[in-house]
Amino acid sequence: MxxxxxxxxxxxxxxxxxxxxxxxxxxxxxxxxxxxxxxxxxxxxxxxxxxxxxxxxxxxxxxxxxxxxxxxxxxxxxxxxxxxxxxxxxxxxxxxxxxxxxxxxxxxxxxxxxxxxxxxxxxxxxxxxxxxxxxxxxxxxxxxxxxxxxxxxxxxxxxxxxxxxxxxxxxxxxxxxxxxxxxxxxxxxxxxxxxxxxxxxxxxxxxxxxxxxxxxxxxxxxxxxxxxxxxxxxxxxxxxxxxxxxxxxxxxxxxxxxxxxxEHLLINGEKMAKRLGNIFTLADIAKRGFDPLALRYLFLTAHYRSKLNFTWESLEAAQNALLNLKREVSTWDEPKIGCAEFEGKFKDAVADDLDMPKALSIFWEMVKSDYPTSAKRQSALVMDEVFGLGLSLVPKALKINVHENVRVKDLVDANAPMNQTDIVNIAGELAIKRDELRRAGKFGEADKIRQELIGMGAVVKDTGSGTSVEFRSDTDKND
Ligand SMILES: [Zn+2]
Known part of the structure; x- marks a missing residue:
């Protein structure tokens, strides 16, 4: 089409x-x-x-x-x-x-x-x-x-x-x-x-x-x-x-x-307005422990010509879906030949006036299908060219131990909606990947990972033992 x-x-x-x-x-x-x-x-x-x-x-x-x-x-x-x-x-x-x-x-x-x-x-x-x-x-x-x-x-x-x-x-x-x-x-x-x-x-x-x-x-x-x-x-x-x-x-x-x-974004069913105190920035999202890409995921769940109602619960659901997805992808084999059936349907949904909700549902059907994981990984990468969820950065085998340089300081917040263990695991993996890329002289790719970590709300530093990643509360970010 x-x-x-x-x-x-x-x-x-x-x-x-x-x-x-x-x-x-x-x-x-x-x-x-x-x-x-x-x-x-x-x-x-x-x-x-x-x-x-x-x-x-x-x-x-x-x-x-x-x-x-x-x-x-x-x-x-x-x-x-x-x-x-x-x-x-x-x-x-x-x-x-x-x-x-x-x-x-x-x-x-x-x-x-x-x-x-x-x-x-x-x-x-x-x-x-x-x-x-x-x-x-x-x-x-x-x-x-x-x-x-x-x-x-x-x-x-x-x-x-x-x-x-x-x-x-x-x-x-x-x-x-x-x-x-x-x-x-x-x-x-x-x-x-x-x-x-x-x-x-x-x-x-x-x-x-x-x-x-x-x-x-x-x-x-x-x-x-x-x-x-x-x-x-x-x-x-x-x-x-x-x-x-x-x-x-x-x-x-x-x-x-x-x-x-x-179309417009509504907040809790209302238009954004100063007097309602419902004008949020990306920093407000990060402050509450959300990955900016969770917001991107949330936006993909509605057609661009439909109004979308933003709630913190819907953002949390989007973040959980994205984390589940990344965890799943990380267990898959290296990409080989993709799933043509799903890629074809996906292409049609995209061509149909950018039907992202449909494209996402085709994507999840593919994720849950019986295709070999190498095929699914390949198709996920193809589809992510349109979604832009950073799936190409998800490393293999997430189960590996937390990177010794990842520290969580004051992240613990009873209201934090994210699963902190997941975030720390992913951050640790990304830190390892970044160090590998830097050792191989692939600084462009390494920097993309740095951006991804920053996007997760981390403070990223270079230390003698490699990439150091810290999650801090907002108050001590400037020290
Ligand atoms: Zn203009």
């Missing part, structure tokens, strides 16, 4: 046909780096990673671009609160974002363009919209005139009949029921320019609106028209709608062929 993907433009599942097969251009909206990314966003980033892995699995060559929003109101306000320059703030959270990507085993993008590094491209795009009469200047700011773009609303279904001409909005996020002319360039002050929060433009000192960066940077790295654009479903309006208006308005060409949006 060829790849079938749900396209928000047509609101249908369609056969995926790249513009220039086997090449695929993929743009995924990235983080605004003023805070730690929460698990709702991670659900979107993991859906996008599964999409990319599925395309690679199908033999496509993917060029993946993810923007880093390093200038906007939230960033400027927080930097002001903390009385630090914005680039100091954004660097801290960009670094944290990349570290978390590694912990979740998300494949890196080919490009991570930062907004502040692409002001010139944005100015060019805005100028051409002004020249074409699709944008206008008002008090040093530039606005996109939505009634001048005939296809406005085609992605989100937003109706602009009756929208008052000249009604404008300066904020980047606003309600679907209130479409207005949106800001492309916001007037700012000379003072802000001194603080590197504003830039020169033909319309005076200012800074870009949020939407224009994705239009400018996707064009720069993927061209005027490309294959797939993704984000969270909350970006459908206004962000993605505005990207289409800007890009198609400026180039006169179709912007993107396939729009894919990941």
């Amino acid at each position: 060829s790849m079938q993907l749900y396209n928000y433009l047509s609101r249908k599942v369609e056969e995926f046909k790249p513009i220039n097969s086997p090449k695929v251009g993929l743009y995924t909206c990235g983080p605004t780096v003023y805070n730690f990314v929460h698990i709702g966003n991670w659900r979107t980033f993991i859906f996008e990673d599964v999409l990319k892995r599925a395309l690679l699995f199908d033999g496509y060559k993917v060029k993946h671009v993810m923007n880093i929003t390093d200038i906007d109101d939230k960033i400027i306000n927080k930097a002001k609160e903390e009385t630090i320059p914005i680039n100091e703030l954004t660097k801290e959270y960009t670094d944290a974002f990349f570290a978390d990507l590694g912990r979740l085993n998300i494949l890196p993008a080919d490009e991570y363009p930062q907004a502040t590094e692409h002001i010139g491209q944005m100015l060019k795009l805005i100028s051409s919209l002004v020249d074409k009469g699709l944008a206008y200047v008002k008090d040093g700011s530039v606005y996109f005139s939505i009634t001048k773009f005939k296809d406005y609303g085609k992605l989100s279904g937003t109706n602009i009949k009756g929208v008052k001409a000249g009604a404008r909005v300066d904020v980047d996020e606003y309600d679907k029921d209130n479409p207005q002319d949106f800001v492309l360039w916001k007037a700012s002050s000379e003072d802000a320019k001194v603080r590197h929060e504003a830039f020169d433009s033909p319309w005076g000192v200012g800074r870009p609106g949020w939407h224009i960066e994705c239009s400018a940077m996707s064009k720069q790295y993927l061209g005027a028209t490309f294959d797939i654009h993704t984000g969270g479903v909350d970006l459908l309006f206004p962000h993605h709608e505005n990207e289409i208006a800007q890009s198609e308005g400026a180039t006169g060409k179709k912007f993107v062929n396939v729009w894919m949006e990941g």
